[in-house]
Amino acid sequence: MSVVAMTVNGKSVSADVEPRTLLVTYIRDTLGLTGTHIGCDTSQCGACVVHVDGKAVKSCTMLAAQAEGAEVTTVEGLAQDGELHPVQKAFREHHGLQCGYCTPGMIMTAVDLIRRKPDLDEETVREQLEGNICRCTGYHNIVKAILAASNEMR
Amino acid sequence: MTAEISETGIGKPARRKEDFRFITGNGHYTDDINRPHQTHASFLRSPHAHARIRSIDISDAEKAEGVLAVFTGQDIARDELGGLICGWTVTSKDGEPMKVGPHPVLALDTVRYVGDHVAMVVAETREQAEAAAELIDVDYDALPAAVSLASCQNGDAPQVHPEAPRNTCFEWELGNKAETEAAFSKAARIVSLDLENNRLIPNAMEPRAAIGEFDKGTGDYTLWTTSQNPHVARLVLSAFVGVAPEHKLRVIAPDVGGGFGSKIFIYSEETACAWASAKVGRPIKWTGNRSEAFLSDAHGRDHLSKAELALDADGKMLGLRVKTVANLGAYLSTFSAAVPTYLYGTLLSGQYDLPAIHVEVDGVYTHTAPVDAYRGAGRPEATYLIERIAETAAREIGMDPAEFRRKNFVREFPHQTPVIMNYDIGNYEASLDAALEAIDYKGFPARRAEAESRGKLRGIGFSTYIEACGLAPSAAVGSLGAGVGLWESAEVRVNPTGNIDVLTGSHSHGQGHETTFAQLVSSRLGVPLDDVEIVHGDTDKVQFGMGTYGSRSGAVGMSAISRALDKIEAKAKKIAAHLMEAAVEDIVFENGTFTVQGTDKSMAWAELSLAAYTAHGFAGSDLEPGLKEGAFYDPTNFTFPAGCHICEVEIDPDTGVTKIANFVAVDDFGTIINPMIVEGQVHGGIAQGVGQALLEHGVYDPESGQLVTGSYMDYCMPRADDLPSFRLGFTTTECPSNPLGMKGCGEAGAIASPPAIINAVTDALNIREIAMPATPARVWAALQARQPRAAAE
Numbered sequence: 044m045s046v047v048a049m050t051v052n053g054k055s056v057s058a059d060v061e062p063r064t065l066l067v068t069y070i071r072d073t074l075g076l077t078g079t080h081i082g083c084d085t086s087q088c089g090a091c092v093v094h095v096d097g098k099a100v101k102s103c104t105m106l107a108a109q110a111e112g113a114e115v116t117t118v119e120g121l122a123q124d125g126e127l128h129p130v131q132k133a134f135r136e137h138h139g140l141q142c143g144y145c146t147p148g149m150i151m152t153a154v155d156l157i158r159r160k161p162d163l164d165e166e167t168v169r170e171q172l173e174g175n176i177c178r179c180t181g182y183h184n185i186v187k188a189i190l191a192a193s194n195e196m197r
Numbered sequence: 198m199t200a201e202i203s204e205t206g207i208g209k210p211a212r213r214k215e216d217f218r219f220i221t222g223n224g225h226y227t228d229d230i231n232r233p234h235q236t237h238a239s240f241l242r243s244p245h246a247h248a249r250i251r252s253i254d255i256s257d258a259e260k261a262e263g264v265l266a267v268f269t270g271q272d273i274a275r276d277e278l279g280g281l282i283c284g285w286t287v288t289s290k291d292g293e294p295m296k297v298g299p300h301p302v303l304a305l306d307t308v309r310y311v312g313d314h315v316a317m318v319v320a321e322t323r324e325q326a327e328a329a330a331e332l333i334d335v336d337y338d339a340l341p342a343a344v345s346l347a348s349c350q351n352g353d354a355p356q357v358h359p360e361a362p363r364n365t366c367f368e369w370e371l372g373n374k375a376e377t378e379a380a381f382s383k384a385a386r387i388v389s390l391d392l393e394n395n396r397l398i399p400n401a402m403e404p405r406a407a408i409g410e411f412d413k414g415t416g417d418y419t420l421w422t423t424s425q426n427p428h429v430a431r432l433v434l435s436a437f438v439g440v441a442p443e444h445k446l447r448v449i450a451p452d453v454g455g456g457f458g459s460k461i462f463i464y465s466e467e468t469a470c471a472w473a474s475a476k477v478g479r480p481i482k483w484t485g486n487r488s489e490a491f492l493s494d495a496h497g498r499d500h501l502s503k504a505e506l507a508l509d510a511d512g513k514m515l516g517l518r519v520k521t522v523a524n525l526g527a528y529l530s531t532f533s534a535a536v537p538t539y540l541y542g543t544l545l546s547g548q549y550d551l552p553a554i555h556v557e558v559d560g561v562y563t564h565t566a567p568v569d570a571y572r573g574a575g576r577p578e579a580t581y582l583i584e585r586i587a588e589t590a591a592r593e594i595g596m597d598p599a600e601f602r603r604k605n606f607v608r609e610f611p612h613q614t615p616v617i618m619n620y621d622i623g624n625y626e627a628s629l630d631a632a633l634e635a636i637d638y639k640g641f642p643a644r645r646a647e648a649e650s651r652g653k654l655r656g657i658g659f660s661t662y663i664e665a666c667g668l669a670p671s672a673a674v675g676s677l678g679a680g681v682g683l684w685e686s687a688e689v690r691v692n693p694t695g696n697i698d699v700l701t702g703s704h705s706h707g708q709g710h711e712t713t714f715a716q717l718v719s720s721r722l723g724v725p726l727d728d729v730e731i732v733h734g735d736t737d738k739v740q741f742g743m744g745t746y747g748s749r750s751g752a753v754g755m756s757a758i759s760r761a762l763d764k765i766e767a768k769a770k771k772i773a774a775h776l777m778e779a780a781v782e783d784i785v786f787e788n789g790t791f792t793v794q795g796t797d798k799s800m801a802w803a804e805l806s807l808a809a810y811t812a813h814g815f816a817g818s819d820l821e822p823g824l825k826e827g828a829f830y831d832p833t834n835f836t837f838p839a840g841c842h843i844c845e846v847e848i849d850p851d852t853g854v855t856k857i858a859n860f861v862a863v864d865d866f867g868t869i870i871n872p873m874i875v876e877g878q879v880h881g882g883i884a885q886g887v888g889q890a891l892l893e894h895g896v897y898d899p900e901s902g903q904l905v906t907g908s909y910m911d912y913c914m915p916r917a918d919d920l921p922s923f924r925l926g927f928t929t930t931e932c933p934s935n936p937l938g939m940k941g942c943g944e945a946g947a948i949a950s951p952p953a954i955i956n957a958v959t960d961a962l963n964i965r966e967i968a969m970p971a972t973p974a975r976v977w978a979a980l981q982a983r984q985p986r987a988a989a990e
Contacts, residue, residue: 061324077229078222080454082402083487087909090402118222127220135216138873141881142707143219144402144454150220165922172917176909178402178455179707181884181946182917184877 047107051076052120060107066100067091069107070117078118078147082176089175092148093117099155101174118147121154130154130192139188141179149175153189163193202788206720210873213712214726215705224452227406227423232480235408236265238470239326240483241316241333242492243308246342246564246902247355250306250315254334258318261332263325266477268317268469270303278302278472281463282437283529284429284680287367287538287560295367298358298562300528302438302465302472308337309357309527310564311903312492314465319477323484342564342902346501346524349563357527357562366525366560367534371542372615377555380516384507388590394578395969396499396524396895397888398912399571401706403454404490409470410480417445420471424450424734425460425704426744429681431736433463433531440472450734453706457885458570459494460706461746462531466493491907496895497571499524500537500578506586507553512594514605516553517545519582523568525560530569534560539617539677540575540665540747546614547583548625548661548839549605554615564902570746572885572947576664581969584660584952589965598956599633602661617677618665623839623865627928629661632841632863635926644845648858654848655858658956659841662949666941667752667836667932684831685749686742687757689718689765691824693810695803696728699761702742703754704734708943709874710750716870717755717937721762723789723802740827748941751870752836756935760828768824772809773800775818836932836940840864842883844953848961853977855891855958862949863926867940875942876925882946883923888915889947890954894970913970 047064048057051074058073070076070093079102082090091102094116121128130153133139140146149172156171157163168186177185205211218224255267281300288294303314316333320326343349343357349364357364381387408421418441424430427448435443453460470481485493500523507516523537542556573580591601603626612620641657648655668674671682688700699718703710715729732738745754766786773791774781783794789802800808808814812822845859862879869875892913896905906912931938951969958971967979 142455181880183880
């Protein structure tokens with residue numbers, strides 16, 4: 044066991060975990076933040092995307108210990124002072140979710156994408172979403188929501 | 198009506214009530230739930246497609262750190278639990294019932310597919326359970342496996358179940374053989390086509406999960422599980438498996454992350470968690486990983502068919518003859534026997550006035566994962582067959598494929614097909630015309646020429662589909678072999694403060710029922726959308742329900758709510774009449790207000806709700822206090838969503854990559870409550886259809902029976918850059934058989950789109966046939982071996 048400490052959604056957290064503990068397990072099981080989901084075991088689906096030091100990361104691909112000292116943001120930490128993030132609002136407004144399971148990962152990926160590429164077009168959004176699988180929406184409304192949020196945040 | 202309600206009324210794109218919890222990470226999926234003192238389960242699965250189990254040594258596993266118990270099939274047999282069942286009995290053409298091999302919860306002496314369940318380990322942590330499962334020593338006698346669908350009925354094929362010689366579960370037929378033979382004998386032309394409907398693996402993004410909990414004090418079991426139909430799960434686990442009596446078992450399906458059919462079924466893991474929770478005396482949690490989902494979720498489709506279409510000299514369809522071999526996998530899953538029979542053969546008439554049809558279906562066992570309903574379930578297979586052969590026929594007689602269809606459309610309703618279904622209403626020409634206009638069919642030759650100038654091959658393909666939804670009239674399905682009735686229940690509970698709880702037997706796992714159902718209630722009772730709560734997914738709250746599949750929740754589930762609302766309105770009017778001293782016939786209920794016609798006397802909804810519960814003014818009347826009504830709605834017919842999907846593809850001849858350049862879907866779903874949600878359903882359905890046509894294929898090694906496509910590295914899920922944005926349109930004929938005029942929309946996209954895409958691909962390549970999925974490798978190979986259509990004629 045080893046103590047792993049980091050900042051999650053602005054709060055300092057610390058826990059004694061097995062060295063092999065994945066960041067996603069630390070977030071879900073140790074911290075009880077179950078908004079971050081697990082949809083596969085090959086780092087393909089993106090349901091577990093969180094931000095580590097501001098960048099989108101599949102939290103199943105890194106050990107909790109690798110996030111020692113990092114600033115981690117999960118979907119629970121995205122809304123500020125009770126105000127939804129523009130990407131969250133856009134997903135609701137444009138029906139960018141159905142069962143909701145891929146949604147946290149999609150939203151966290153989209154926030155990072157808009158930060159990295161302020162001038163998004165449909166083709167770029169589709170290409171950049173390669174690492175996030177949705178089985179419900181056919182991506183149509185997810186793409187629409189991300190483009191709308193991108194415009195809104197411009 | 199207030200402005201607020203008019204924005205969320207029937208036909209309005211109300212934003213979803215359920216979204217807030219999902220976009221903020223506050224959903225409650227099964228794996229998000231943790232029970233005090235819970236333990237964790239792991240399942241040991243068969244590495245062989247077919248093997249005899251000589252012995253299982255669990256001694257090392259039992260001694261491993263954190264392990265509380267290890268169970269095998271013998272433990273379950275000792276408790277005299279029943280096996281898993283198929284709830285639909287199909288009868289062969291010789292009158293014999295289908296031949297069913299037993300389906301134990303954990304294997305007894307034989308394993309029958311890679312991933313079959315051998316043992317269950319319960320430990321303090323998931324990691325300990327998984328580690329201990331690896332310490333179980335199973336002595337297998339590996340046997341040859343029947344993997345190939347094409348050869349599993351051969352006399353020398355390995356047998357899956359001794360009960361089913363030649364691995365044949367049933368040999369079923371439907372239609373009129375003599376009339377069909379007569380139609381073929383007078384045909385001017387016969388078009389034939391061999392078709393494979395590829396095996397698909399459903400892949401809801403949330404893997405299956407379960408928590409079983411036993412209360413020693415009361416003897417009550419609770420099972421939290423990823424189910425599309427918790428009451429059906431409870432019924433099967435009680436009446437057939439015998440885990441607990443029905444009244445001592447509560448099944449809760451909380452937020453469920455997609456289903457597409459795969460979460461209808463009652464599986465080993467969920468069953469074992471419920472059963473073993475009493476043995477261990479602590480809650481047991483199991484969450485499947487994606488590899489387990491690939492191996493052991495029920496797969497979909499997997500047909501081999503030979504189809505023949507008889508035409509007269511003018512291109513009028515005379516008859517259809519179909520022979521299909523349908524893969525059922527190693528065991529019959531919960532509804533598997535119904536899928537390639539009554540959900541398939543009955544739809545082979547398509548949108549066409551086809552006077553004679555005869556279909557034969559052999560349902561066969563193979564040493565592969567069970568195959569059951571997956572989005573569309575039988576209807577995509579029927580649609581693929583009829584729409585591929587229709588397009589092929591049109592090309593072979595040199596008729597425009599749109600005009601060929603138009604010539605053969607059913608135009609008068611009701612229309613009795615030769616395969617059971619009675620189409621109640623439709624306007625197939627309207628959806629065809631709308632789709633032709635939306636895609637600019639006239640402009641296609643110019644687009645093709647322009648693509649050619651860029652070195653690309655452009656093709657166009659049609660699918661004028663029909664499906665049967667609103668499953669289903671109970672008497673009808675009962676006469677066809679169903680073990681259950683397919684009605685739906687609803688209960689409307691008006692609270693004293695005027696807000697409303699609606700309990701429904703439908704289950705939402707992405708469909709947005711909490712919004713759509715509330716829109717109906719809100720607009721009927723004149724209360725704001727936020728004052729309506731839709732309760733579902735808990736057998737302790739909702740009395741009974743058949744769940745959500747087969748696009749039934751609008752047409753059947755909402756019809757039940759509508760009937761319950763009729764009763765609420767009737768009782769409320771009686772209360773209003775008594776309190777305002779008027780005759781019931783003089784009470785008008787509009788926009789949430791009861792008025793006495795021709796007077797200024799009125800009562801608001803909230804006022805009446807309170808009065809119903811105080812009952813202070815009921816003296817001297819026969820009124821009961823309270824305002825709560827329920828209804829069971831049993832449909833009188835199937836519903837028949839139909840429409841036209843047109844696809845344009847562009848193929849790069851250098852790489853074989855197919856790009857969907859243009860996709861138009863025009864659907865007739867009858868009444869639409871929330872167009873935003875309905876469009877979302879169509880988008881998702883088309884995406885799964887594109888997956889089937891171009892990307893997805895569940896493949897087993899034909900010798901070893903190993904699942905070759907067991908992860909997202911091997912099974913090609915549609916990603917955002919594989920798909921275009923879709924263009925949707927709607928035409929409407931209201932369904933006459935239910936009170937809301939609804940037909941259902943959940944499966945249409947997956948049913949209609951694959952033939953449109955493959956018709957476009959074969960058009961672009963100028964070839965007759967290509968197998969799904971039309972991967973770049975297959976397209977490239979087809980281009981190398983291209984035999985133009987003209988040469989084949």
